[in-house]
Amino acid sequence: MLTDKDKQQLQEKGMNAQMVKQQLERFKTGYPQLNIIAPATLDKGINRYGDEDKEKLRSLYQKKQKNAKICKFVPASGAASRMFKKIFEILAAYDGSEQKYLELLTDRGPNSVYFLCEHIHDFAFYDDLEQICSEKGDCIESKFNKKDYVGALNLIVSEKGLNYGNYPKGLIKFHKYKNEERTALEEHLVEGAMYAKSNKEVNIHFTVSPEFYDSFEKHINEIIPTYEERFNVKFNIDLSVQKAHTDTIAVTMENEPVRDDEGNLVFRPGGHGSLLVNLNEIDADLIFIKNIDNIVTDRLKPVTVEYKELLGGVLLDFKDKINHYLEKLTGDEELKDAYVTKIANFANQRLNIDIPNDFKSFEKPQKIKYLVEKLNRPFRVCGMVKNEDEPGGGPFWVEDGNEEESLQIVESSQFDKDDKTQMKVFEAATHFNPVDIACSTKDFKGNKFDLAKYADPETGFISHKTMKGEPVKALEHPGLWNGAMANWTTIFVEVPMETFNPVKTINDLLRKEHRF
Numbered sequence: 001m002l003t004d005k006d007k008q009q010l011q012e013k014g015m016n017a018q019m020v021k022q023q024l025e026r027f028k029t030g031y032p033q034l035n036i037i038a039p040a041t042l043d044k045g046i047n048r049y050g051d052e053d054k055e056k057l058r059s060l061y062q063k064k065q066k067n068a069k070i071c072k073f074v075p076a077s078g079a080a081s082r083m084f085k086k087i088f089e090i091l092a093a094y095d096g097s098e099q100k101y102l103e104l105l106t107d108r109g110p111n112s113v114y115f116l117c118e119h120i121h122d123f124a125f126y127d128d129l130e131q132i133c134s135e136k137g138d139c140i141e142s143k144f145n146k147k148d149y150v151g152a153l154n155l156i157v158s159e160k161g162l163n164y165g166n167y168p169k170g171l172i173k174f175h176k177y178k179n180e181e182r183t184a185l186e187e188h189l190v191e192g193a194m195y196a197k198s199n200k201e202v203n204i205h206f207t208v209s210p211e212f213y214d215s216f217e218k219h220i221n222e223i224i225p226t227y228e229e230r231f232n233v234k235f236n237i238d239l240s241v242q243k244a245h246t247d248t249i250a251v252t253m254e255n256e257p258v259r260d261d262e263g264n265l266v267f268r269p270g271g272h273g274s275l276l277v278n279l280n281e282i283d284a285d286l287i288f289i290k291n292i293d294n295i296v297t298d299r300l301k302p303v304t305v306e307y308k309e310l311l312g313g314v315l316l317d318f319k320d321k322i323n324h325y326l327e328k329l330t331g332d333e334e335l336k337d338a339y340v341t342k343i344a345n346f347a348n349q350r351l352n353i354d355i356p357n358d359f360k361s362f363e364k365p366q367k368i369k370y371l372v373e374k375l376n377r378p379f380r381v382c383g384m385v386k387n388e389d390e391p392g393g394g395p396f397w398v399e400d401g402n403e404e405e406s407l408q409i410v411e412s413s414q415f416d417k418d419d420k421t422q423m424k425v426f427e428a429a430t431h432f433n434p435v436d437i438a439c440s441t442k443d444f445k446g447n448k449f450d451l452a453k454y455a456d457p458e459t460g461f462i463s464h465k466t467m468k469g470e471p472v473k474a475l476e477h478p479g480l481w482n483g484a485m486a487n488w489t490t491i492f493v494e495v496p497m498e499t500f501n502p503v504k505t506i507n508d509l510l511r512k513e514h515r516f
Contacts, residue, residue, distance in 0.1 A: 057313030459483025
């Protein structure tokens, strides 16, 4: 039962009782799991382009980008706390004793805190760390020499120093150059100027956490003049936050609403699928999507630019063909049966659209209606990287309840991992998803699609969290590039590993891909 206070709380979040009721019911019923029938592989769902075709498509993109409105969409609301997980573990356990010191020394691998300490001067934020230490009348090097690891590491992650443990990744200094250091956000500006420019303008949209909105805005205002002068462009930078109405209610393990000490209902962010609302508000002809932490230094950017232009070229090439066919299908001209069949074959063979077996028996108006409905959808071209390690979330053929097959990006949480057949399919994946997407969200007449209509609401999932030490359950909306785009037309393109260099831990910044 919702109280008047609850209803007021919902109203302030842009929600209503019906939305909460549906969420509570979902905790009880759960979500159906996907049926993955095969991994997408080269020549069976994933396209690989040779040098000649690649250059043609890049040239097409370079030609068309001048008259297209391009936007780079960067989810940047995630906190960096996971980057510093090992540091927090050390701080929690290290007491300055010889035993704890020896334990610290046992792991000297590239992912260890010891390795971080030994290479502290190689980080882009080292000068800032030294300055803070100096202001306190100390020296960061001497702290490490004196084995004052708690003091030194605290200066990195806590509010006593850089406070990076509570920062978003976008505001952390990632890369050091000869004469400058750059945050992750700055690197996205540089990238944007290199491949997402149109008529000397670069449009970039960052989604950020509400508590860091002002910090992002301040940082952007400080750096924009430098990069506009350097690249001779105008940056149009937009910020948005995850909408409050996309939060989901938290429940106990008995599916009862969780309340805080003041008796208010507890809500949690609904996962990156919530950002579909933000994406839906962008008005652009072509949108590139890339995560905030997947960036490299300037010496490796040419490969990134090359394949971003390829993805853009593939998208524009297909969109030209799709729009041409849609204009024919919806025009006044009487189409021959052979031409309608040609379009159906294109949809099936080039766009991976599952044409029903009885399509041939359809009357021509029914065939045309079916093809228009299938072709007139949001469109995405997704880069896929070849697996070189353990398989993860990636490209698969999925069969829905109507026995219709489609290409989807699938995470391990979306299918039954206890099903040996499903696990065998998942482990046979040859590629994984680096979140490298070019997409079109307008129809063939130039009107924006309502992206919410092309999501699959049955592809969310229930996660388990803790609150004050007690287990709770939370709902996550269909992932932005998973179920939120389930009914988009999808093309997968192989891209090289060099285009995927995420920073998941602080030590990743010591890898060669992130060094000058």
